[in-house]
Amino acid sequence: MNLEEVARLAGVSRSTVSRVLNGSSGVSPATRAAVESAVASMRYLPNQAARSLAGTRTDTVAVVVSEVHDRVFDDAFLTGVLRGVTSGLDGRRAVVAVNPPSVSDVDGCLVVSMDGHDPLPRGLSVPVVLVGRPLSGGLAYVDSDNLGGGVLAGRHLVARGRARVGVLAGPPDVAACVDRVAGFRRALGGSPPAGVVPCALTPDSGAAALAGLLASTPDIDGVFCATDAIAIGAVRYLRSVGARVPEDVSVVGFDDSVAATVCTPALTTVRQSAEDLGNTAAWRLVAELTGEQDLPQSIVLATELVIRESS
């Protein structure tokens, strides 16, 4: 079934059907109605390949997921982003590629990456929008307000009366962690953290980092962790050495992962919406593809403090 057949049924030409399908102006209402009814009655679906060949678009965008090796709690983030992206793509198709060598035949590209080194698919000259701020490079991106979230966490610990707080900062090459810690520092103002220690994104690494921190600074009464995964390790370590959470030490995480709600004690954390992130990134990309002008280079989405038992 092709354009020609639809045209015949509607009593018009191929061109006119094409015009109607593409919503271009210059078709009389009567003709438009006739075509639409023919399309509906035949359940006609345009051949996407032919469209791409003849036209200048493919109506397909790539979603490139660059995997980190020690991903642990990122699954919910990824599915959230993906869900948001597919719903924000406005009819375009999403080709998903994990660690792709190259991507071609797409109109645009969304890149979801944990680390700051943007691993752009090579040989690609289409608009790109990143999900998550890159550490460098002038690419458009959409990100959660990690800085603001860090501020929320900092104010919260201050409000709880915690005066000697440690920070488990995560990897220095993950922009989200860097921003969170920066926000946290800002909230503390004149009284800086008692110690800031980098670590990997795993509970074990968080536990080890906190052990190191406590060795040099035993009288800590609060810990801010760049991610929930790290926080879970921190809580585990604190309890293993007999410290009570939150009575002796308050712990705050970041992400509001499922794990944060089921661990004991349930984690106070900062919530971000992965789905909104994906949806917004898709919207931003589509806007660029449709030729919209004056688009913001970066978009930052609000975060929210969720107070539970650990603080």
Next chain:
Amino acid sequence: MNLEEVARLAGVSRSTVSRVLNGSSGVSPATRAAVESAVASMRYLPNQAARSLAGTRTDTVAVVVSEVHDRVFDDAFLTGVLRGVTSGLDGRRAVVAVNPPSVSDVDGCLVVSMDGHDPLPRGLSVPVVLVGRPLSGGLAYVDSDNLGGGVLAGRHLVARGRARVGVLAGPPDVAACVDRVAGFRRALGGSPPAGVVPCALTPDSGAAALAGLLASTPDIDGVFCATDAIAIGAVRYLRSVGARVPEDVSVVGFDDSVAATVCTPALTTVRQSAEDLGNTAAWRLVAELTGEQDLPQSIVLATELVIRESS
């Protein structure tokens, strides 16, 4: 850059380049080498749209994800499947669609669905492989050995000396849960469970279901839960009423989710590999697309008992 240009550089015709690119026989080694070097030096990539239009394939498969409303712990499963699928697709492109009204222009379709009602995208007449056994219907599928996993869980509780076990069975329309419970019953043999209660896939529902079960059967010493999410609710409820886990009551979950490792006590559970599931399903679909004969209608992957603190 197109076939013609490559042909010119290689000093052959369009047809010959096409033959080389498609790996068809009947090309002399010398010619083949010349073409391959031309392709490499130009970094030529075939236009996918033109290929689809002229040929009979699109080299694209749809990955249809049908979302359930009360998904809670499924994110890791989904990303695992997706990861496996993309790596098993052997160069084909994966178009991901979440709850799509319709899908077209694909060679085949993978459907990831929690519930047993297979929500096939309509108007689709291509090979389909399901990830997870459907409750009905003769479609090809790949699934974890949920039955075998249930047996493992049952034997384990028997070995632990648990004689009065309850089962939180999950929804009756989720094939995976049905199978897990069936396997569990089989392992118990002549001494059936003290009670089997359906519930939703959330901790809260699990807690509520267990509360109901304990009301009628207070002397239970073991609980098998169809998923980890349910098990986490069960553990929470048991502790809330003062029962010790595992001293008083053993609890076994299913999925080996991240939450199972971070909750207290860490859950004994049955592990399945979502990535293998996706990879195998992709392989099965590709095999069918390439015309392979005598393919198995269903493929079942092994599961594994993981013993932790809750039993």
Next chain:
DNA sequence: TCGGGGGTTGGGAGCGCTCCCACGGCGGAG
């Protein structure tokens, strides 16, 4: 020596669509 067949290669015909140009008819201005 000649004819037949197999192994290679080239070129034409489309796939179904979009884009562009040309054409016809109608209304308003001169």
Next chain:
DNA sequence: CTCCGCCGTGGGAGCGCTCCCAACCCCCGA
């Protein structure tokens, strides 16, 4: 009343590829 311009429409060209058939060459057997 005539001319111009615009709106609505039709049809040709061509996107880059695959498929098919014809052409060619070379080697073999008769």
